[in-house]
Amino acid sequence: MAKRIDVSGLNAYYSNFRAVEDISMTIEPRTVTAFIGPSGCGKSTFLRTLNRMHEVIPGARVEGKVMLDDENLYGANIDPVAVRRTVGMVFQRPNPFPTMSIKENVAAGLKLNGVRNKKVVDEAVERSLRGANLWNEVKDRLDKPGAGLSGGQQQRLCIARAIAVEPRVLLMDEPCSALDPISTLAIEDLIGQLKEQFTIVIVTHNMQQAARVSDRTAFFNLAGVGQPGRLIEIDSTEKIFSNPSVQATEDYISGRFG
Amino acid sequence: METPRDTSAPPSDPQPSKGSQSAAPNLAGSSPQRGGSSLSDSGRTGRRGDAIFKFASSGSGVALLVIMAAIAAFLTVRAVSAISADHGNFLTTSDWQTQADPITFGIAAIALGTLISAVVAMVIAVPVALGIALFISHYAPRRIAQALGYVVDLLAAVPSIVFGLWGALFLVPHMIGVNAWLNQYFGWTYIFHQNEPGTQPRSLFTVGIVLAIMILPIITAVSREIFLQVPRAHEEAALALGATRWEMIRTAVIPFGRSGIISASMLGLGRALGETMAVATVLSPSYVINLHILDPAGSTIAQTIANQFGESQGTGRDALIAAGLVLFVITLLVNGAARLIIARRKEYSGADA
Amino acid sequence: MSSLATTSQLSSSLTERRLPRWMPAVNLALAVLLAVAIGAGFNLSSKPQWLLIAAILYVVIQYVTSAVVEGRRHAKNYVATSLVWVAFLLALLPLISVLWMTISKGIGVINANFLTHSMNGVAINQEGGGLYHALIGTLEQVAIASLLAAPIGILTAVYLVEYGRGNKLSKAVSFFVDVMTGVPSIVAGLFILSFWIIILNMPFTGFAGALALAILMLPVVVRSTEEMLKLVPNELREASLALGVPKWLTITRVVLPTALGGIVTGVMLAVARIVGETAPILMLVFGADTINMDPFNNPQSSLPLFVWTEYSRGTDQSQARAWGGALVLIAVVMILNLVARGIARWKAPKGATR
Numbered sequence: 001m002a003k004r005i006d007v008s009g010l011n012a013y014y015s016n017f018r019a020v021e022d023i024s025m026t027i028e029p030r031t032v033t034a035f036i037g038p039s040g041c042g043k044s045t046f047l048r049t050l051n052r053m054h055e056v057i058p059g060a061r062v063e064g065k066v067m068l069d070d071e072n073l074y075g076a077n078i079d080p081v082a083v084r085r086t087v088g089m090v091f092q093r094p095n096p097f098p099t100m101s102i103k104e105n106v107a108a109g110l111k112l113n114g115v116r117n118k119k120v121v122d123e124a125v126e127r128s129l130r131g132a133n134l135w136n137e138v139k140d141r142l143d144k145p146g147a148g149l150s151g152g153q154q155q156r157l158c159i160a161r162a163i164a165v166e167p168r169v170l171l172m173d174e175p176c177s178a179l180d181p182i183s184t185l186a187i188e189d190l191i192g193q194l195k196e197q198f199t200i201v202i203v204t205h206n207m208q209q210a211a212r213v214s215d216r217t218a219f220f221n222l223a224g225v226g227q228p229g230r231l232i233e234i235d236s237t238e239k240i241f242s243n244p245s246v247q248a249t250e251d252y253i254s255g256r257f258g
Numbered sequence: 259m260e261t262p263r264d265t266s267a268p269p270s271d272p273q274p275s276k277g278s279q280s281a282a283p284n285l286a287g288s289s290p291q292r293g294g295s296s297l298s299d300s301g302r303t304g305r306r307g308d309a310i311f312k313f314a315s316s317g318s319g320v321a322l323l324v325i326m327a328a329i330a331a332f333l334t335v336r337a338v339s340a341i342s343a344d345h346g347n348f349l350t351t352s353d354w355q356t357q358a359d360p361i362t363f364g365i366a367a368i369a370l371g372t373l374i375s376a377v378v379a380m381v382i383a384v385p386v387a388l389g390i391a392l393f394i395s396h397y398a399p400r401r402i403a404q405a406l407g408y409v410v411d412l413l414a415a416v417p418s419i420v421f422g423l424w425g426a427l428f429l430v431p432h433m434i435g436v437n438a439w440l441n442q443y444f445g446w447t448y449i450f451h452q453n454e455p456g457t458q459p460r461s462l463f464t465v466g467i468v469l470a471i472m473i474l475p476i477i478t479a480v481s482r483e484i485f486l487q488v489p490r491a492h493e494e495a496a497l498a499l500g501a502t503r504w505e506m507i508r509t510a511v512i513p514f515g516r517s518g519i520i521s522a523s524m525l526g527l528g529r530a531l532g533e534t535m536a537v538a539t540v541l542s543p544s545y546v547i548n549l550h551i552l553d554p555a556g557s558t559i560a561q562t563i564a565n566q567f568g569e570s571q572g573t574g575r576d577a578l579i580a581a582g583l584v585l586f587v588i589t590l591l592v593n594g595a596a597r598l599i600i601a602r603r604k605e606y607s608g609a610d611a
Numbered sequence: 612m613s614s615l616a617t618t619s620q621l622s623s624s625l626t627e628r629r630l631p632r633w634m635p636a637v638n639l640a641l642a643v644l645l646a647v648a649i650g651a652g653f654n655l656s657s658k659p660q661w662l663l664i665a666a667i668l669y670v671v672i673q674y675v676t677s678a679v680v681e682g683r684r685h686a687k688n689y690v691a692t693s694l695v696w697v698a699f700l701l702a703l704l705p706l707i708s709v710l711w712m713t714i715s716k717g718i719g720v721i722n723a724n725f726l727t728h729s730m731n732g733v734a735i736n737q738e739g740g741g742l743y744h745a746l747i748g749t750l751e752q753v754a755i756a757s758l759l760a761a762p763i764g765i766l767t768a769v770y771l772v773e774y775g776r777g778n779k780l781s782k783a784v785s786f787f788v789d790v791m792t793g794v795p796s797i798v799a800g801l802f803i804l805s806f807w808i809i810i811l812n813m814p815f816t817g818f819a820g821a822l823a824l825a826i827l828m829l830p831v832v833v834r835s836t837e838e839m840l841k842l843v844p845n846e847l848r849e850a851s852l853a854l855g856v857p858k859w860l861t862i863t864r865v866v867l868p869t870a871l872g873g874i875v876t877g878v879m880l881a882v883a884r885i886v887g888e889t890a891p892i893l894m895l896v897f898g899a900d901t902i903n904m905d906p907f908n909n910p911q912s913s914l915p916l917f918v919w920t921e922y923s924r925g926t927d928q929s930q931a932r933a934w935g936g937a938l939v940l941i942a943v944v945m946i947l948n949l950v951a952r953g954i955a956r957w958k959a960p961k962g963a964t965r
Contacts, residue, residue: 056497058400077629081684085500095491099513108509109499114684158495165499311859312774318766319775319784322833325826326787329794329802336805389698397695413706415880415944417887419915420937423922424709427930439660471705478702502684504691525793532795534890535915539922560797560890567894575809582801586794593793597786 002029002199003069003086003168005050010064011228012045012054019045021228023064025218032191032200034210034237037220038252042229043203046220047171050201051087052080068169085113088167092174094154096146096161103142105157109165124164132160133190152183159190163198170194172202176209188213207253211241219249333583340576348580354545354562356574363577365584367545371462371556372585375537376530378466378551379473383530384523386470387477394478395485396507407482414475422539425468430540433459433467437552452552460542463551465558468536473526480525484518485511517600524596528589534560559585630680638676642669666697710941717938720931726939730900730917735924742936744902745917749943751906752817752896752913753886756824761878764832765867771833772840773862791830799826800891808895815897817906820913823891828881835877839870872954879951883944889915914940 005027012020020042027033035043048054049062052073066073073083096105106125115121125142129135134156138149146157155175162170172191176184191213194200204210210217218234233246244250341348343361351364394403394410437452437459444450492510501509512519543557543565557565563578570578646665670693678686725741733740767784775781803823807813843866851861867874892898897910898920912920914936921933 051498053494053498056494079629081500081502083500084498089494089498091491091494091498093491095489095495097492097495097510097513099516108496112496112499112501112505112509112684161495161499305857307859308857311862312770315766315770315774316780318763319770319780321763322767322784322791322829323787325829326791328806329798329826332802332805332810333798336809386698386702389695390702393695393699397692398699412945412948413710415883415887415948416709417889417915417940417944419887419889419918420713420941421709423918423933423937424712426922428708428712429705471702471709474702474706502688504688505684507691528793528795532793532797534795534797535919539919560795563797563801564890564893575804579801579805582798586798589793589795589798590790593790597789 002197004029004067005169005199005201006065006067007050008065008067010046010049010062010066012042012049012062013060014057015059018228020049021230023231025231025234027199027201028216029199030195030197031215032195032202032213033234034214034217035201035203035220036205036207036210036217036252037229037232038222039205040225040229041220041222043218043220044173045229047173047201047203048089050169050171051089052083053089055080085109085165086167087169087171088162088165090155090159090162090170090172090175093178094151094158096149096154096157098145098147100146101143102138102146102149102157105146106160106164108161113165128160128164129157131163131194132156133186133193134160150183152179152186155179155183155187156190159187159194163194167198169199169201172200174203174205177205184209207241211237217241219244219246219252221248221252329586333579333586336576337580337583340573340580343573344577352545352547354557354566354577356566356570356577361573361577365559365581367547368557368559368562368581369584369588370547372531372558372560372588374549374551374556375462375465375469375558376527378463379469379530380523380527382467382470383474383477383526387474387522387526388481388519390474390478391482391485392507392511394482396503396511407479410475410478410482414479416475418472418533419535419539421468421472422536425464425536426539429468430459430464433464437461437463441552449549449551451550453548453550454553457554458542459552460540460554461552462541462556465537465541466551468540469530469533472533472536473529476529477522477526480522481515481519484515484522488514520599521596524592527592531589531592532560532585534564537561538564629685630677634676635673638672639669642666642672670694670697713934713937713941716931716934717936720935721938725932725935729902731902733900735929736926738928738931740932742912742914742917742932742939744899745912745914745936746939747902747904748817748896748899748906748911748913748916749886751904752821752824752892752911753882755818755821755906756828756885757878757882759821759825760828760832760881764829764878764881765836765874767829767833768836768840769862769867771837773858773866788830788833791826792834794826795890796823796827796888797890797894799823800894802826803891804894814908815895815910816908817896817903817911817913820892820896820911821906823895824885824888827888827891828885831881831884832878835880836870836874839873839877840866842873843869872957876951876955879947879954883947883951886944886947887915887940889919892916893919914943 007026008024010020010023011018023046035047037043045054050066050073052062054060054062062074064074068083068086072078073087096102097108100108103125106128107121110121110124115124126135126139129138134153137153138144138157146154149157155178159170159175176187179187188209191200191202195215202210202214214237216234217237217240219232219240220229221232222229232248233240233244235245239245240249241253244253344351344363345360346353346362346364348364350366351362352367354363354368355361356363390410394406398406434456438455440450441452441455445452488511492514493506496506496510537558538561541557541561542554543561544555545557545562546555548555559581563582566574566578643665645668646661649664650661670690673693674686674690677689724739726746727743728739728741729744730740730742731744767788771781771785775784800823803819803826807819807822808815813819847865847869848861851865852858856864892913893916896913896916898916899910899912903909903911918933918936918940921929921936924930
């Protein structure tokens with residue numbers, strides 16, 4: 001069910017500023033791919049082009065091709081709404097809907113997609129919460145506000161919300177940067193389990209995290225301030241962290257960056 | 259209420275300014291001036307200043323409470339004296355005869371008229387205002403949106419007398435056709451039935467429309483402000499789940515802004531209930547209960563006060579004050595209800611303020 | 612875990628069928644044609660009705676085609692978009708009409724004579740005359756009201772933010788500030804009438820009107836000042852207190868100056884609001900056609916009252932003067948607003964939003 005992503009010649013713009021330049025890469029199904037690189041190198045922007053969230057920002061646009069198996073996400077006749085349902089996303093800060101209960105949060109995506117049957121919804125809620133390793137902690141207070149959970153629980157709630165609509169790909173934009181070490185560990189464990197079903201792409205600033213959770217790692221860099229970000233190399237995580245083929249990657253990983 | 263700024267000596271400046279030749283002696287030199295050597299002494303000027311300033315500021319707060327209490331008290335005293343002279347039942351009489359003998363007056367008709375015009379205004383203004391607010395915050399291109407927001411803010415400041423003038427001299431003549439049409443096709447609803455078709459549309463319905471236009475900018479301005487505060491994170495969460503724009507607004511924007519929408523509407527309702535001049539210019543008043551809102555009949559409390567004031571003396575004036583007290587109580591209830599709703603929703607809305 | 616991606620009720624195709632780009636245009640043309648046919652067929656005379664029918668037909672046709680081709684969700688989205696646009700256009704018409712009428716009808720009356728003369732000795736069906744007396748009255752009444760309301764309002768806000776945080780008195784004050792915001796202007800007028808004029812037996816003067824205006828202005832000043840004081844970062848207060856500066860000096864020398872721009876803006880917006888108040892002026896200042904510079908003795912006039920009187924005199928000439936007065940009034944309000952916003956932008960405390 002998980003799908004392969006094949007990006008070729010992708011450029012992303014904010015109005016006239018080119019944030020990401022000419023990126024081509026392949027993301028394998030049922031793997032975790034980590035994006036690393038210095039701030040402002042365009043890795044989050046690139047991530048958002050993979051489910052057409054980039055164009056939500058006024059003035060932002062994308063050129064190039066993103067093939068999801070054999071469909072181009074930027075082709076004619078493609079419905080961005082359907083794309084976002086197929087390619088789910090988890091954000092940097094946990095963002096459960098504040099007016100909804102835990103259960104309503106998880107069911108939000110299903111409701112939007114017209115799933116009304118109470119039994120189906122309840123099953124999907126439990127399945128997703130179990131999938132996000134949150135079921136045991138919240139099963140007795142499903143009707144309490146989602147905003148009342150701890151930060152780490154909120155983030156797992158958001159993951160449950162994202163997987164409830166059964167996407168094929170899960171994008172994670174620095175999902176642990178606002179969390180404490182224990183919650184981070186819980187999310188990392190979860191990522192390890194989720195990759196059996198989803199293609200996972202994770203942006204992270206934490207190199208140890210990339211080394212721990214990912215199978216493949218892509219390093220992004222930018223030539224200077226105001227320059228667009230570029231993909232430097234992508235390879236198996238082991239190779240990137242032990243013997244990268246580009247000097248800049250090694251400098252960044254070993255902390256000799258800049 | 260003057261600030262007690264000049265009641266104390268100068269030592270306000272935290273850094274010693276005189277003679278900055280060397281650091282150490284200077285510090286020592288400046289401390290006695292500030293009374294720094296003795297802890298109990300140092301607070302002296304400060305403490306007196308503090309006491310005075312605190313007294314002045316809390317006194318202002320108390321003054322505000324006193325004013326509110328005085329409004330209620332004085333209106334009540336005059337109202338009681340008027341109602342005791344009333345030969346009709348103040349609550350159920352619809353007539354307003356304060357010059358005649360025996361004096362009979364009551365708020366039945368004018369309170370009803372106030373409510374009808376305000377309801378018409380709210381029914382028209384709230385959905386439209388929310389539409390405009392959404393248009394500005396989520397639909398319009400950004401550059402246009404900013405300009406529009408600005409225009410709406412300015413429109414919210416246009417005085418009501420200008421809307422009244424426009425309503426009386428422009429809208430009233432243009433309402434004749436609309437009224438005839440409503441009477442013809444919707445007369446069966448009772449409320450749109452006209453007793454005498456073709457009369458000047460100086461009716462509660464026209465008043466409601468003018469009030470709607472008048473409160474539109476304020477409801478729009480407040481709810482736009484709320485919609486803009488919806489965290490991007492919530493909107494993106496909805497979009498990332500595969501929501502269309504409208505579904506995103508329904509899942510993320512409206513729930514977040516609900517209490518704000520309610521308070522904006524209540525603000526508008528308060529203005530519509532208490533509006534005087536826009537009603538006084540448009541409506542030709544009569545003190546009868548008439549639920550056909552297209553008929554030139556009925557009146558509002560505020561209009562009655564403004565219209566009758568010039569020719570009233572003694573008990574007549576007190577009668578108007580009694581009517582004003584009723585209006586005061588109605589607006590109090592509306593405001594209180596709005597606050598209650600907001601307070602109850604606060605816990606769930608996640609909004610801090 | 613393994614059961615996760617099952618029982619899929621959700622379609623997984625990315626290529627939902629979309630309406631072709633030209634479809635809305637075709638639908639619009641269709642709607643207009645139908646509306647014209649209906650309008651002509653049923654002999655409807657009023658053109659706005661044709662427009663209304665066309666608009667309704669367009670939304671319906673668009674909903675149906677979209678629902679058939681793209682599905683209900685997209686169709687709903689489309690209807691919502693249409694309604695939001697309609698609401699916007701619908702509201703724009705009367706608001707533009709108000710401004711346009713005022714400007715076009717008022718501009719013809721306004722000249723140097725209009726701005727520098729009173730209505731003294733001008734008959735109601737005579738052209739000429741002016742609103743100088745009303746301008747004077749407005750300026751004096753608003754100035755007095757501001758002098759009364761601004762200090763009390765600012766000090767009350769200081770109390771709410773700096774002293775009374777959360778105690779009973781401050782909760783009560785805060786509640787009644789909200790209540791006061793909702794007091795209709797005519798009720799404020801009645802209060803001053805019963806207290807100042809009936810009980811204290813004072814005459815109708817500009818000052819009496821100013822008292823009522825001050826009541827209306829007070830809550831606005833309190834609220835806006837309160838917001839501004841809350842924006843002042845706590846670090847500033849603590850830094851000052853840590854230097855041994857007493858609290859009241861911290862407030863007057865550090866907190867208030869930091870928030871000054873916002874406070875001034877709030878006061879000016881409050882002024883802009885009371886400039887247009889008519890009802891209390893009508894009851895308390897009583898109106899006059901002659902110049903009266905003294906707000907403490909004898910009736911005065913004011914701009915909104917001038918508009919009202921000239922309107923109710925009912926002749927063409929006087930109603931023309933009413934439009935002129937309305938235009939001047941709008942101009943005054945707009946200038947106050949623009950200046951206030953200018954100050955807000957210029958003096959915005961660093962780090963505050965916008």
